[in-house]
Amino acid sequence: MTRQLLSSGSPMEKTFGYSRAVVQDPWVFMSGTTGYDYETMQIPDDVLQQTRNCWKTIEHYLKEAGSSLKDIVRVTYYATDEADAEAISRVCGEILHDIRPASTFLVIKSLFLPEMKIEIEVTALKGSA
Template identity: 60%
Template structure:
């Protein structure tokens, strides 16, 4: 199966030289996803809404690629304020408590833009029957 690139159509993907996801065989590698709300083209102020938006984008990308959220085997969470950890992890628990991928939470100095409070990247492996 050839490598396939998934794009949101954002011009930034071409400018920065990345894809929303790369599908390679039974694996889906999703780029770091921030809490941007593509329906309203805005970034929510609160970290809980941003985290929920991350999962909306992740799930939509996985679906487009023929995967499901249940296929996620690894997740990395990046936050800029340790005080946001409980709120972010609460949403992660809502979405992943039955899936339980290997996961890492990192507190970083900053993300690409100052209004970004969380970024999530995942790897999925297609399940075989």
């Protein structure tokens, strides 16, 4: 089995020694993904938009890995404010409605940067859908 490392090109990946995703066929292991908007190069204030941005990035790299959202078998959510849980869940439910992977939702004190409100980590099994 060949291991494929996917990178966004972020200098943080090299500094911290991680990849955006690791493909070890038939598995795809996605690093925690925050609500960073790569088109504007900013993190929006709105937790709903941050959550949508997470999924946009996740979908992009799953596709690059030869996979899709439908192949997600495990998801972990990290939120910094319990009050955001309902809004985050609503967006995630729209995206994962029929996929229904195993999941864990954690409320934590903080993420790497204070403006980050949500981080999503997924594992996908290619061809599982």
